[in-house]
Amino acid sequence: MNKEELKLNKYEKLGLKIGLEIHQQLDSSKLFCECPSKLVDEYDYEIVRGLRPTQSELGDVDRAAVEEAQKKLRFKYQVTENNCLVETDEEPPHEPNKNAVNAVLMFSKMVNAKIVDEIYFMRKIVIDGSNTSGFQRTALIAVDGKIDDVKIQTVCLEEDAARKISEENGFVVYRLDRLGIPLIEIATAPDIKTPEQAKEVAEKIGTMLRATKKVKRGIGTIRQDLNVSIKDGARVEIKGVQDLKSIPDVVEKEISRQLRLIEIKNKLNERKAKISHEIFDITMIFEKTECKIIKTMLEKNGKVLGIKLNGLSGLLGDGENRFGKELAGRVKAAGLKGLFHSDELPNFPASKTHKSMQLVNWEVCPNYGITENEVEEIRKNMKLDVNDAFVIVVEKDNIARNGLNIILSRAEECIKGVPEEVRRALPDNTTEYMRPMPGAARMYPETDIPPVRVKKEEIDKIKLPELFDEKIKRFVEAYKISFESAKQLVAQGYDEMFEGFVKKYEPKIVSRVFLNIIPEIEKEEKDVSRIDEKMLDEVFNALKNGRFAKEGLTAVLCSMLTSNIGVEEAIKNTGLGGLSEKEVESVIEKILEEKKEFVKEKGKNAFAPLMGLVMKKLRGKADGKIISSILKRKIKEMVSE
């Protein structure tokens, strides 16, 4: 068995199943109005809204919805120049944008998915305020596609949510510029079998999307979520994986997290642990405490409340995937700043402090300043057995009780094993708890948008784009550029402009401008986004007409950009006006006259050192090839004299 097979075998034994969900912004105006799909730095005014009713028209209250509603937040919306009454929910949505619909149809066709006859938009409840209407509109476009041997379950068209800016004084602040940008949502079946394959499939979907030329480019325009499960574990959705490269590591870390939870479950069953729901008020134990966090909170009328976690002693604070961290994640989602648990306090035999679970400024005091005696008192007060752990929090009574109840229900889940939930990917590729898995009650029909018929002729008319691999191959053959250059041009999205220019100009030079010269100019912190097709055409044209030499490309382009001038003026400003062959000849003759002895002595070998000297004088003013041929000829003449 080779290494790859061994690996596959390992994941097969684990029963690893991965599904991908990819959201990509489409390059058109908004989905339900004509506003531009562009983010902006400023806003015109703010509007304030409260929470919408949390009950869907089907009568079921969604678990995730209830949890969000419990946070009782109000929302501020920043209205920008790229918004109209549709985004503020004061006007019904317009007809869905045709270009956006076509982009999704094209992708669906590329993956051989079955396209629906009629597009119906549905309302998906969102309670976090990220949509002014209280729901996100989404439509199923196609099902049952395939990429290699991974099934594409669904391809949907939906609207992007508002952009979260901050949370302040009980308000969540959103900017409406992003709201309504069309998104394609692609969900695969959980057919992916290894962490590496998950990355490959995501990459492939990404390049296919870019090949359509109908998607937005750049950071934040594509987002990938993962579904990960293992045998005896559960389906966990991981949102917001930063980049493709980190996918395998995120999956590996989720596997070990689930394995750890399974281990805890087995241990608890072995210890026959049951969760008791009693909450203990142990404030009196801390009347004279030296622990600063507790002291400060008690002065603010806080209380110290605790719970007993039967059978969990030693399981909270061990190893990479500390269960204590999971608990802390849950109370953080409920608005508590943190918790103390027995595995990190003195008196526990294997006591170690685990710094990563405290949240605000708690790392300054070792063991937080809680003493052995205090721990002893807690254990006595709660009547703890040797296998029992405890968690205490210090807060206002109701907040503390709410937090502890959340921990108790999480502890209860761990007797069953891994809970299904939605988690958020963090920069170090670990994850934190976000919310429970949303239930099925989240969707109901959108009555403001009439269904859109998809005619068979329309689908037949869609021409599939050339895939990147094919295009790269064609570039190498047709334009005689290197494979690497062709790959870069395509990957960076210059392929279309490149093909336009090479009809008139030399491919190697065009490719060099895109791949070397523009990045060089960008390194000097110039705003290269202002370089457009017209500007490049001017430059290429002047170069072709011998107005300057190709060595001067960077300087000329740079000058046009910084001084905001045309190419002729830039040539003048940079002093790079091209010299005629005659002028070049006279410069070379002058140098050769000075170096006469050297040439006589070295003969033909004088060329290389003299070329350096000549180039110093002529760089950018004449073409290198012409200079070298003149120099060669002149040396030959001198030597044969």
Ligand SMILES: [Zn+2]
């Ligand atoms: Zn609008």
